Amino acid sequence: MVVHGTIVSNMPELPEVETVKRLLASQVLGKHIMNVDVLRSKNIEGDAKVFSESLIDCTIESISRRGKFLIFHFDNNLVLISHLRMEGKYFYYDKITKPSKHDLVLFGFEDNTSLFYNDTRRFGTMKLSTEDKYLKEPPLSNLGPDANTDVSVKYLKGCLKNKRIPIKQALLDQSIIAGLGNIYVDEVLFLSKIHPLTPANRVDEKSLKLVLANAKIVLNKAIDAGGSTIKSYHPGKGIDGNFQSELNVYGKKNEICPICGATFRKIFVNGRGTTFCPHCQKNVAMPHVVAITGPIGSGKSLASEYFRKHGYDVFNADACVHALYERKDVQERVLKLVKELNGKFDKKALKDALVKNKKEKQKLEDYLYRLVDEEAFNFIKSHKEKDKVVLEVPLLFQSHICDYADEIYILSIDKKIQKERLQSRNINIDEYLKLNESYYLQEDKKKATAVISNDGDVASLYSKLDKIICDK
Ligand SMILES: [Zn+2]
Structure with a gap:
């Protein structure tokens, strides 16, 4: 079965094996084996001929389970250990039936009913042992206690x-x-x-x-x-x-x-x-993660600089995107996503194209978010638990990188002051605002540890951050 391009394993786990066990118990307990046909000897551990001959004239007394192993107990001290692995199944027939392609081992009973072991992937195994030995030898001797029992x-x-x-x-x-x-x-x-x-x-x-x-x-x-x-x-x-x-x-x-x-x-x-869930499931061996976000001109890099001085390592999403744009594979993908570039990668032309085409902009952002997310996660992983890291990410919420953060700080800024700051930086404000209408939504604000208004100078921003760090 293929889902989202990845192979989903069909391997039965403990509950499935337990279900098989209960089902089999309702079908074959007390059955007397008349013949055993091994159609594929590779699935039998040991000699297949000895296997089938030993089981003739045996009666199934009980069926048990250990981990993902099924165990058939017979009336003559013999034990059959069966592991279904990926796709193994048992099919019970109450009348004489011809085996199909994937039936590998056939058990015929005295009352003309039968049990077929069917395995499309052919990874399952069967092994004979005895009551006194089977728990003391592999594979069962290698098993820890069952996860659904009381383990201390x-x-x-x-x-x-x-x-x-x-x-x-x-x-x-x-x-x-x-x-x-x-x-x-x-x-x-x-x-x-x-x-x-x-x-x-x-x-x-x-x-x-x-x-x-x-x-x-x-x-x-x-x-x-x-x-x-x-x-x-x-x-x-x-x-x-x-x-x-x-x-x-x-x-x-x-x-x-x-x-x-x-x-x-x-x-x-x-x-x-x-x-x-990156938010609910925390890794105690990972560093403490502070995330900083806010619109352009709100002082994100000043805040990052502040944290850097206090021993934090900083991941800068903008710098990450710049580095990504240098990569050949990324450029090729961008050219595919943004048709207007006509096969020539150019950052200025890219900006112009994105202002015009919102759909392409969204596609490109989705692609870049994924890559930046991966880089941010690698950055966090590369630090140890005693480290402290800052993620400076303009589109923190849209990219979902916020999920990695232990603390989130949003920097806010008065529109008028923002304009003045951008003018002094020589940034084309109208063009920029067209590209970045929504930095964060009101509902994202609820995720923030604090919203810091940064309408003043550097000293007042730093004194606000001082307060936050000292209060911790
Ligand atoms: Zn969660």
Whole structure:
């Protein structure tokens, strides 16, 4: 399934496997196996012939689950461990049925019913073991406790204490906790307000408690909903999962956070697509972020300079855009977006073209916001938690870069004074105002830590900032 150009994994997670287990239990408990056909021996660990021969004349006594593994228990001490991996499914038939293309292992029962293991991606595995051994040998011996059971915070803390990998990666590690996959880790981290890139050993005990509690809640809720999160995953013939409508964050890139109104972002953590709220989910290992915005002439760079003197590193969005315009790939994209440039990149002509064409201006801004956002995020990431950084961004709210900020300061200025300042800077005011009608909306003002009016001189601006910094 392709959504927004990215591959969405269909891998069943713990709730889906639990749903499969319950469904199978209702279908095949007590069934006596008459024949086993392995149509693709690669999915069997060990000898396929031994596998099928061993299972003949066995009766299925019970089915259990550990993490994402299904375990069939037989009446003669044998155990079959099955991992569905990406697309594995079991189909039960109550009459004699011919296998289809993706049916890989067939179990025929005494009463002429059958169970087919079907796997379009062919990644699933099956392995035979015995009751006394199966928990003591791989793969099950490598599993941590199930995420939907009572796991102690002491245990989890101990596992993570020397791990500097991102918390998301650590929670996906089945040897630490079993049963959390990509979807539910995103959900759990969102509910626990933890940034997925936070180093695992930096997540405090209180937050780990939340992780464990939320993991249990989310997984059990999904199990109650009948498993599947995933559109194309069907635990059995004719059965759909219902839980996907309840997902808060997974797969919701660019949607609005229901808690704070920020825009969900998507990043990759150890290669796995990860969606999170940049505002609700703070990374304790990242620096303190101050954002400064305001219209032209309002004194943004003076304010940045002030913070620089107080030990902050400054990211300047305007400078970033200038640097981006130097890049060949950016120039090429701009030429595609702004037809009027006729294939020749020129900043002055670009400005003129944008004044005339609002639609193209919007498209170009959307493109540039994305790039500046990425640069701003990289800038923040490149600093450590003890650092302090300032993001100076004229279009702070439109670009959504505001979501990264711990504090936001809007500089405001009287229109008349603004005009005077711009005149002294030799800026064509009318042209500029045409290009920048809305610096921020009234509703954005609510997000600000403070609105600082800067109608006076530098000294009075700095004394206002002094007050803010000292009050902290
Ligand atoms: Zn949020």
